[in-house]
Amino acid sequence: MNNFQFHNPTRIVFGEGSADRIGELASSYGKTVLLVYGGGSIKSTGLYERTIKQLKESGITFYELPGIEPNPRLSTVNKGIDICREHGVDFILAVGGGSVIDASKAIAAGALYDGDVWDFFVGKASIQQALPIGTVLTLAATGSEMNGSTVISHWEEKLKRGAGSAHLYPRFSILDPSLTYSVPRNHTVYGSVDIMSHVFEQYFSLTTNTPLQERFCESILQTVIENVEPALANPNDAAARANLMWCGTMALNGGQISLGMQNDWASHGIEHEVSAIYDIPHGAGLAIIFPNWMRYVYKQRPDRFAQYATRVWGIDPAGKSEDELALAGIQATRDFFTRIGAESKLADFGIGDDQLDRMAEEAVRYGAIGSFKRLEKDDVREILRMSL
Template sequence: MRDFNFCAPTKILFGKNKVEEIGPEIKAHGTRVLLVYGGGSVKKMGLYDQVVTLLKAQSIFFVELSGVQPNPRITSVRDGVRLCREHNLDFILAIGGGSVIDCAKAIAAGVPYDGDAWDFPMGRAKVVNPLPLGTVLTLAATGTEMNGNAVISNDDVADKRGMGADSLRPKFSVLDPSLTFSVDKWQTAAGTADIMAHIFEQYFTLDKGTFIQDAIAEAILKTCIEYGPRALNRSDDYEARANLMWASSLALNGLTSTAKPEGDWATHQMEHQLSAVNDMTHGAGLAILFPVWMRYVLNEQTAPKLAQMARNVWGVDADDDREAALKGIDAVRQFFNSLGMPSSLTQGGIRRDDIPGMVQKACLFGPIGGFFKLEAKDVEAIYLNAL
């Protein structure tokens, strides 16, 4: 086990009606708020009205940025930065899923920065003194409610890239499982796949001696396997929604990656290009790619870890590591299929002609991956195998 520092400072307000506590939480950091949200769902469920009432009761001034899209666009980020500057805002409150929260983080980073916010995903600028932000989560998927990461799309260049800094971790996040009752089956399934993908990215390293991190990761995977189908079968299953919501946060707050290298993350790099080309739901793209990636990287060196996952998570009974790994990979695909996730790029609307451009952007800064280093030719092969 490697040496590490660990800090996850986001305050979690978990449970029914916890949104009622946001007033004092906001006022601990600011009094002039940018309220960020997406489409009409937060209004249909009454959450928007509830939040606005709470803000007014605390005499908190606010300006709204609505219409944030899935795979949030840099155009929305730029609009948010402009509003914060024009109205001298000092706090951002995001109500919605991962896209809304990611957009809020990029805005927070962009307000004090003199250049364009797209510089952050492109690695041309570092986040310094961002505005503080809080979240009210309505979808269990990305884990962005408890980390400093964000992913932003740029339609002008058909690209989607990540950014991040510890200073972008939300000051607080409201996690009320009942707010996810209205999430449809597609987004519930994609969210479950997304949570599992985050675990895969951190679980698959070549380091040894991280038993506790691996055991936590395996427990989170088992949680998704148990409660993802339950949430699909009954949308108001509070126990299922609660377990998925907390799994989402724990999967990507740094807990399972402590004392390990950064993880692999090649599959996320490849999926970002699917979303950039065809606006694909992130979890659906990951569900397509991960079993293909697992099979592609399987070799003598990687087989023991893939076999460990197969045995400890899926209950595979096989002495040979390669045999166990293959059975585990099949189990991953079968589970994603059972959730209704697509299993090929063609199903996701990706064409063979799209692949060269996706490869170029996925490998823009060189080879990708930590568990298995992928050159451009490897990325191309995985895309082709996924067609």
């Protein structure tokens, strides 16, 4: 176990009906609010009306930034920053999934920065302050509701980059599982893949002596695996939706499940290059890339992959070598993703091999990626090739 620091000040308000506390919570932080949301699903579900009614009743002046993209774009973030500056916004309320929350974080940082917000995403500046934000989560996936990270895309340059800061932790996050009943089937799938992928990035680590952390990771993986199919079979399954939502938050709340472990994040880096160019859903990209990353790297530490196979997938180790177990666990992962309806290859999105070089090049733009196995450009290209 490595030394670590941990500090997660986000207040979680979890449970059916918690979305009735939006006004009360928002008004304790701000008087002039920017309401950020996505493609309009919150209007069809009634959450939009429910939100603005509460904001009005709480005496809050609010402005709106609708239309956050699934891969949120810098240009949209800049629109939000302009609104904040023009109207003296003092609090940002994100109502949506990880994209909306990530965009809100970028706006929060950019609004108080005397420069181009993109600076934070390319290492030109670090975030020193941000407007406070709160979230109302509508999709179990990214964990952005309880961490200080954000990922946005520079669409014109086909770049997708992340930034993080202690200043970006939401002040509160409302986690009402009933808001996810209406999530389309494929987003339930992609969100679940995303949750599992966040755990993978932490669990497949070279750090030794982390038994509690490994078990926390395995706990989330097992619970997601148990609950995805019930949620798909019955979208209003309150138990499954609640479990997926809490798994999503715990999977990436400032790295709490893996404190003291070196994380990897190469697969996310590779996926970002794919969706930066092709704009495919993040979870879909991860479902394609992760099993191939696993196959490419498992020999770094077959014991961890064997443990994964037995503990998470319940694969009987009897008569199997460590490598065989490891590969069986990887195959179980691939099979599960396929069974729940996630894509298995880039070709499923019509993606061919013409941009492999560019994506590999961009992935290692700042140097080799990953820590479980350091990946150079050729490694990334090979993983992408395996994913075709």
